[in-house]
Amino acid sequence: MTNNEQTEYTVEYEDRYGVVYYRNVQATDIAEAKARIQQMLPDVTIRAVTSIPTIDANP
Numbered sequence: 001m002t003n004n005e006q007t008e009y010t011v012e013y014e015d016r017y018g019v020v021y022y023r024n025v026q027a028t029d030i031a032e033a034k035a036r037i038q039q040m041l042p043d044v045t046i047r048a049v050t051s052i053p054t055i056d057a058n059p
Contacts, residue, residue, distance in 0.1 A: 009033035012048040013041065024052065 006026045011033055014020050021044075027033035030049045037046060 004028065007054075008052040010048075010050045010052055011037045011046060012050075013037055013044040013046050015041075015044050020047065 006028055008024055009027055009030065010022055010024050012020060012022050023037060025033050025036045027036060030051070033049050034046050037044065
């Protein structure tokens with residue numbers, strides 16, 4: 001993967017009421033995926049960031 005190639009990540013986050021949400025984001029790495037959610041929703045707690053594997057059409 002090149003430095004500017006983006007991957008899809010699932011970010012799991014929790015609001016101040018204890019409700020857990022999941023959102024898929026495109027980012028270059030885990031830190032950027034986390035930062036994208038924190039920029040949009042500064043008062044949530046990030047619980048996990050998971051890379052979504054890509055499936056090649058022609059293995």
